[in-house]
Amino acid sequence: MNDTELLARLAAIVGAAHVLTDAADTAACLTDWRGRYHGACRALVRPGSTAEVSALLALCDAENIPVVPQGGNTSTCGAATPPADGRALLLSLARLSRVREVDTANDTITVEAGLTLAAVQQVAAEAGRLFPLSLASEGSCQIGGNLSTNAGGLAVLRYGTMRELTLGLEVVLADGRVMDLLGGLRKDTSGLDLKQLFIGAEGQLGVITAATLRLFPRPSARATAWLGVADSQQAIAYLAALKARFGDRLTAFELIEEGCQNLLAKHGHTLPFIAPWALLIELSDSGDEALLTDAFVDWLAEQQMVDGVVAQSESERLALWRLREDISEVQKLEGASIKHDIGVPASRIPAFIAACGAELAASFPGCRVACFGHAGDGNLHYNVSHTRPDNARLFDDEAAVNEIVYRHVAACRGSIAAEHGVGQLKGQWLARYKDPVALEAMRALKRTLDPKGLMNPGKWLTAG
Template sequence: MNDLLSALGRIVGAANLLQQPQDTAPFVTDWRGRYHGAPLAVALPQNTDEVAALVRLCGEHDIGIVPQGGNTSHCGAATPDGSGRQLVIAMRRLDRVRALDSANNSITVDAGCTLAQVQQAASEAGRLFPLSLASEGSCQIGGNLSTNAGGLAVLRFGTMRELALGLEVVLADGSVLHALSGLRKDTSGLDLKQLFIGAEGQLGLITAATLKLFPKPGAHATALLAVDSASAAIACLNALQQAFGDRLTTFEMMSEVCQRLLEKYHPGQVPLFAPWLLLVELSDSGDGAALRDRLLHWLADHHGGDGVLAQNETERQRLWQLREAMSETQKRDGPSIKHDIGVPSSAIPDFIRDCDAALQRAFPGVRVVTFGHAGDGNLHYNVSYTRPGNAQLFDDEAAVNAIVYEQVYRHRGTLAAEHGIGQLKQPWLERYKDPVALALMRSVKQALDPQRLMNPGKWL
């Protein structure tokens, strides 16, 4: 094993092969602290050639490979096991913006670039990269692609699958797929990049991507609206879409439980309380005051409840901070059983009603923290406690999950809308995913990674 470690060190440089526990510690525990591992080492390559060399050497020695971006996974997808026979390949040194083509509205970046880096590079060129996540300062583009991240603007711009034009991928045999195309249309065979988006590093290791950019909007109209029910929220969504079309960029909802948690940890920051609060944003070119006036007139005619309309950028950011603080606020309040589920937007009211009721029958007094991207049907439906005192929370996890996922699929949904599967949801995927689809995915895995060394132990 010492010879292998020496060889790995020669590829990336000895200083970039971390072996001591105090050095590997930041890479071996997932963001939620649920999964822990003991890797052979952590390698920090600087370019695609080094990644390919690491993969080839691991193949020769039958060593598993765990790709890792910003280590913000909620499902243990980037955490090694405890065998000591998995190499974590952390991508943070692959952080170059390779090219930006304003005329083509595209940018090519290394996979280790943070989402915030890409947003900033686009902004400096007068363009927008629309993916927006609470973790954007630390999550990386490779991880965003590997989980098909969605975030706050999917309603208008789509997930990473829609935002990716081309990929560069190191395959399990160390060969490199060069497909960094900036083309919007290419019918010269299969669109192979789609295999790797959402695969959580199990088919290959993404080292770079060409991504779509958009004209940078000059106008925003942002409001926080109170409604008395989830049904009223979806009715508001439909009416806004009818009135404003694709100018409606964001439509988020937060339950009253969320509002009380925000008030507890950010006192005085929540401007109003209601059964549900909606964060609504329009974006467009042109004059911001004119767009705000349009939204204000629409609200006067169509929204009978309370609301706050941001009058400037400072007020806009205050409203956004409430939504973006929600995940961290819940983490501060204690552990929870998290569900990153998706149902059709039209089914959100019925899902919430039926699932809340089923959980209350099983666990009287249960607290559910519900918030998320109602515009695209993706809810974070988290159970904060099942019994007084919360001591038995994770003892109840399997029963809670069974109730939630049964209701999700009853309402034509999915158990993983944007955080992926990882280790956390593997048994549930086996239960609910179409068996033909699973068999096809495993056939692809066998074809691309016959040694099963790419992110072993995860859902494929």
């Protein structure tokens, strides 16, 4: 099928206004958030309903046209960037942005995949509920992308990742068939839990078009503190002690090393203080905020720390969280870094930081490591730069740096991809470190659901 005929058939499905080919309309969608991956497409198509997605995929299946689904295009691993050969259709989910149902009696919300995370949070808040997923990119990332990468964010410690927050999905398969797995059931043993196949699959098995998500009571009390500790061992000791004292009221436990704090200060942020390691801790509850804060302060008074402040107002609380959320942005201002989104058991964090840091320093004298992240659930963002003095040829050393970092992750029985996915960035490393039997099972599922290999080609699964 030539391009003229294809564009006409696409326009017949979604309308001519939603079939885009001009460079001015497609350029922003052909490059990933970090600017590392660049692709091309035959057209950018914006369906407005599940039926239109179904018709598009049926057409692509019949004509052997690859399809790359894209949400807010905030991937840091190139998962939503099409290949450079220009054969693929880029499928934007942005117009699928309806709220289908809010069920406060069942504490669920059913939304389409193109709704932004911030919009879902807002709809939940207007209904007197909480949707707890929280990310720095929440104003632009979309629910479909959050599902496709099994996003985690700041409150996994209490509420879990998207796997735990999702009760049902609607998915269009590679051949255009629609699988309706929506629903708000907490219990269902009527066969395999198929929705879990598509969460974390990065659009390689089908296109998620809608989801039923869990809602929670809105906390009426929060206590938030920025603490300084001497080392990561003391930080993890705090984590264990906080769990023992406050149970599931411990909502977030963020770890930030000194170098990240210095970058924030360098680029205009005001920090309460700078310590060898900072902790951003938040408790939440449905009770009285003063009582929760008093209990937290009393507990802190019994601990040893470098320094500490407890937020005294909502504005102070938000200011502390802004520090955490802006770390990636200030890193970007400092130039490129070799990024790692890793997961290790929280108890192994100090050992990982010590051993990996020592080997990197020995192999690349003077290199910089920016380490921060969701230590409460073991997810660290471990970013390396200046393996050479000017940082200009940083990526010449990427394979050697990854070799060191991922070997230490594996020694801790951890994961090379905790919450950002695999995409184009980590495929070779997944093949090396994932259990081969598990990886072959995944590829078998790919061959079953996408036998022609048309869904999001060039990523970590193959149809062969």
